[in-house]
Amino acid sequence: MTNDQETYRCALPDTPPHISYGIPFYESCAKHVNETFDAKRVYIIASGSLSRDTDNITKLEDALGDKVAGVCRGMTPHTLWSEVLEITHEAREAKVDLIITCGAGSLTDGAKVIALALANNASNADDLDTMHLGRNHNVIHTEIKAPTIPIVSIPTSLSGGEYTRGAGATDDRNHRKRLFREPCQGPLLVILDPQLTTTTPDSVWLSSGIRAVDHCVEAMCSLSSTPSAVKRATKGLKALVPGLLRCKANKTDLEARLACQLGVIDAIAAVFVEKVPLGASHGIGHQLGPLGVGHGETSCIMLPAVCKYNFPINSAQQNNVSKIFWDDEMVKNVLHNHGLKEQKADLSDCLKAIIKELGLPGSLEAWKL
Incomplete structure (x- = not known):
């Protein structure tokens, strides 16, 4: 209505x-x-x-x-x-x-x-x-x-x-x-x-956005995933990653902010509606959180590492996620600017480049700085 x-x-x-x-x-x-x-x-x-x-x-x-x-x-x-x-x-x-x-x-x-x-x-x-x-x-x-x-x-x-x-x-x-x-x-x-979200510090807005990306990636890469979960997660990723990059470039881009907010719904649905179990990035993140690391920052730190570790067993699923990034012109330009080539970079490399472009920590050491 x-x-x-x-x-x-x-x-x-x-x-x-x-x-x-x-x-x-x-x-x-x-x-x-x-x-x-x-x-x-x-x-x-x-x-x-x-x-x-x-x-x-x-x-x-x-x-x-x-x-x-x-x-x-x-x-x-x-x-x-x-x-x-x-x-x-x-x-x-x-x-x-x-x-x-x-x-x-x-x-x-x-x-x-x-x-x-x-x-x-x-x-x-x-x-x-x-x-x-x-x-x-x-x-x-x-x-x-x-x-x-x-x-x-x-x-x-x-x-x-x-x-x-x-x-x-x-x-x-x-x-x-x-x-x-x-x-x-x-x-x-x-x-x-x-408009209200423009008051949110970039560190919180963007890192919590990577948390939503984490939901999408773990839903798509889970060996227990389903076609409907992949469909929802794909839709979420296509809204979230370009939206976050636009928000980083222009804090007052309200269209990008709303796109991110709506993308979160698909990210959550891919996991909780479709009942796909979350993976190690979330599991380890829940242990880091009470020690002081923010929700979103745990995903910035853990998701690329978990993808790298799991690549031998779910490479096909990870490559499908990478393709979503390379098919988007804005995201592809970011990946190229960070020295990545489509045929050589894996999903972990792509995620690290996106997280770095957003100015977010990629390790516990960087988080402490």
Whole structure:
């Protein structure tokens, strides 16, 4: 549905969440808070940098008026349990009926765990400890109640967590990142605003974009992949890689930013809708994350290395990904500028060149600098 220049539709056919784009994020949010959710008491989890350095959170609060029942300004990356519990307590006391996140992926993950904690009256770390997957990833906790408070996400990065039900959060008692899945729920509405994302530092925007590229590459290169997963991942890559290069060249290229935001949907769908298992880049990245390496930066560091290591067993799949890069004129020029030749460069070489062109770290040593 398009109304007053707003596009409002399912992110994927017959699959939540819906997405909204085409009008300013605060206008869209106010409209759907009133018309779609009929919410009365809203809790906002806002990016710390957006709160400190821009007036965007003020615009959101003004648009929602007296419906705002509470605001948290900033969460630590990788979503600490202590912060989740603090917001859970505030939201419970405020009797909220809707949670809004405005910022990057850690906030979205936080909202998912908070909604789950509220539904199960969790108040401390021991309570949360009963709800994550732990060591057995096949466990479905049927005794845990599903969340009832809906979430609206206004993402400012390309991590894509707003399109999944699961969430990662770090137990700050031992620095272990735990996964929360069913009956955890994702946002019911995702509001895309390319103009808002121009406030995101390039390092975050571009590296989280490589995280989405990582989803596409691992979906295409998995030995368990499917034709439909490859189709979705191919579409995502064709939007993401040229889009990221355009964003690097011109921060105000809103068309490229929206293309990246829409490309993320296909990247996530290639893995989570098609149920293709993720590979070593994501697996190792989940271990690096709690040590301080950003979500996107783990993919910048690990994805080329994992592709190089796996090339002997999935060279055909990797070559199909490389062909997508070489078939795009902009990407091909970047690869040539980094001294690569199509007949000699493998996928790892191509990824390293793209990551270097974006000014992102390609190793832990470079990340520390």
